[in-house]
Amino acid sequence: MPLPLVSVLLPVYNAEPYIAAALESVLRQDYQRVEVIAIDDGSTDRSRDILERYGKTDSRLSIISRENRGLVASLNEGLALAKGELIARMDADDIAYPSRLSRQVALFGEEPRLALCGTGIDMLIGNRIIRGRPNPIYRPGSLRTLSMFFTIFMHSTVVYNRTIIPDEMLRYDSNYVHAEDFDLFRRIADRFPVHMIDEPLVAYRIHEDSVTSKHKRQMRRTHLSIVAENLARDALLDDSAALEALGAAVTGETVARLADCVLALERAIAARPVEVRGAYEDGALCFFYFLYQLIADEEQPRLTHEFLTRTGKWGLIRRRERYGLLAATRAPWCSRISLAASRRVDRLARHLQSVPAATVLPEHGLT
Numbered sequence: 600m601p602l603p604l605v606s607v608l609l610p611v612y613n614a615e616p617y618i619a620a621a622l623e624s625v626l627r628q629d630y631q632r633v634e635v636i637a638i639d640d641g642s643t644d645r646s647r648d649i650l651e652r653y654g655k656t657d658s659r660l661s662i663i664s665r666e667n668r669g670l671v672a673s674l675n676e677g678l679a680l681a682k683g684e685l686i687a688r689m690d691a692d693d694i695a696y697p698s699r700l701s702r703q704v705a706l707f708g709e710e711p712r713l714a715l716c717g718t719g720i721d722m723l724i725g726n727r728i729i730r731g732r733p734n735p736i737y738r739p740g741s742l743r744t745l746s747m748f749f750t751i752f753m754h755s756t757v758v759y760n761r762t763i764i765p766d767e768m769l770r771y772d773s774n775y776v777h778a779e780d781f782d783l784f785r786r787i788a789d790r791f792p793v794h795m796i797d798e799p800l801v802a803y804r805i806h807e808d809s810v811t812s813k814h815k816r817q818m819r820r821t822h823l824s825i826v827a828e829n830l831a832r833d834a835l836l837d838d839s840a841a842l843e844a845l846g847a848a849v850t851g852e853t854v855a856r857l858a859d860c861v862l863a864l865e866r867a868i869a870a871r872p873v874e875v876r877g878a879y880e881d882g883a884l885c886f887f888y889f890l891y892q893l894i895a896d897e898e899q900p901r902l903t904h905e906f907l908t909r910t911g912k913w914g915l916i917r918r919r920e921r922y923g924l925l926a927a928t929r930a931p932w933c934s935r936i937s938l939a940a941s942r943r944v945d946r947l948a949r950h951l952q953s954v955p956a957a958t959v960l961p962e963h964g965l966t
Contacts, residue, residue, distance in 0.1 A: 640667050641666045686761055716760075819893055838863065
């Protein structure tokens with residue numbers, strides 16, 4: 600049986616500092632039967648020049664360069680051009696480890712009805728790598744339920760099986776801008792088997808110019824809309840509009856309404872059969888932390904205090920944050936200082952727990 604062709608979709612927009620490393624990591628895969636479709640979405644830096652330099656030496660790379668149309672349009676254009684039975688996503692600022700595609704292709708060979716596969720990640724911050732760890736919530740049979748609550752895979756780790764996913768489904772929806780991956784994954788997982796290889800096969804780069812960093816507010820609003828749709832469809836929530844109200848404005852009123860929504864969701868999940876309840880509880884807990892972070896990022900400790908008090912979730916956050924938030928009722932300035940100190944401690948802890956990228960990436964064949 601011939602090895603399947605893998606089409607790698609690589610949207611590029613002003614990725615000059617990173618695109619060479621991303622592209623080399625794909626072209627140096629130990630699985631060689633690939634085509635790389637790089638769509639330069641109107642870059643104004645030297646991204647196109649770098650792509651063309653690689654295109655002259657490797658015929659597997661196809662380059663489309665045009666005016667800026669946005670990520671969703673670029674992804675759908677790449678899907679229409681792809682010739683492979685399998686379609687892999689890659690971001691222009693990430694690095695795929697050399698065995699990434701061979702591991703995923705082998706899994707599709709073992710499970711021919713599999714529609715979608717993702718992998719774990721390491722985080723690449725500057726020149727340092729933070730090692731990813733297996734996540735215990737990725738249990739067999741849990742992904743369909745988890746996909747209702749959050750984006751179950753990092754976008755640049757996924758491979759789609761177009762022999763299973765219908766063409767009309769394998770498209771990104773512009774109505775869910777900046778969370779188009781969340782929408783597509785939940786639609787696929789609702790109908791077909793999906794799988795997580797829960798070990799890092801991609802280094803995911805964290806930087807201020809990333810789509811996640813630049814569009815965080817819009818991404819969160821869209822995320823809330825998707826979860827609201829999912830919960831309403833699964834009869835888990837009567838007031839799913841409370842989620843969209845929070846996305847529109849974080850106020851005392853919307854936070855109070857959200858807290859009632861969280862408690863109602865817990866009651867609905869508790870009524871589910873015991874054999875499926877665990878996955879719903881894991882998904883709801885992940886969603887709670889998403890909501891908590893969204894409110895906390897408003898830097899209005901009174902609102903965070905209100906949310907945790909109404910939901911009774913003080914025990915789920917870190918002790919040092921609890922001290923800072925409790926102070927908010929008497930001295931808001933003290934709370935802000937405490938939370939700022941907490942963030943500094945977090946940054947220091949991440950630095951101490953990380954290792955230089957130079958000590959990690961070479962073992963994956965990258966320099």
